[in-house]
Amino acid sequence: MKIAIGGMQKNEMKDAILKACPEAETIVTTDMGAVPMLKDGRADYYFGACESGGGSAISILIGLIGYGKCCTVCKNGGKPDRSEIESFVEAGKICFGMTVSNIEGTVSVLMDVLMKKETEK
Numbered sequence: 001m002k003i004a005i006g007g008m009q010k011n012e013m014k015d016a017i018l019k020a021c022p023e024a025e026t027i028v029t030t031d032m033g034a035v036p037m038l039k040d041g042r043a044d045y046y047f048g049a050c051e052s053g054g055g056s057a058i059s060i061l062i063g064l065i066g067y068g069k070c071c072t073v074c075k076n077g078g079k080p081d082r083s084e085i086e087s088f089v090e091a092g093k094i095c096f097g098m099t100v101s102n103i104e105g106t107v108s109v110l111m112d113v114l115m116k117k118e119t120e121k
Helices: 011-019 033-037 059-065 081-090 100-120
Strands: 001-005 025-028 045-050 070-074 094-098
Touching: 001 011, 001 033, 011 025, 011 045, 011 081, 011 100, 033 045, 033 070, 045 059, 045 100, 059 094, 070 081, 070 100, 081 100, 094 100
Parallel strands: 001 025, 001 045, 045 094, 070 094
Antiparallel strands: none
16 A cells, blocks of 8 residues: 655654554655656555645645545544545545644544455455
């Protein structure tokens, strides 16, 4: 599983991903840099963080990859909802925005859901 990382606190995001799944390949980049990686298969997913979880975390991806492939998995003041994340993944979402204040908690749930999906392939 290859994950492009953009937005705020990229190193914290990378550490949380590798803690949840040491075999994951992480690519620290920018939102703009992630777009061609997702389009040509060099990355499977994009994780981005910002203060709101839905603004600068994924707004460029929404514009260039499409709203149908993007979602916010944790909003400001909220916590990740596993069933909602499962629904997003089942719907084919590949770009995930989250709040910078809850990277660790959100990434652990998101990675668990994605790893489950990958093993079912």
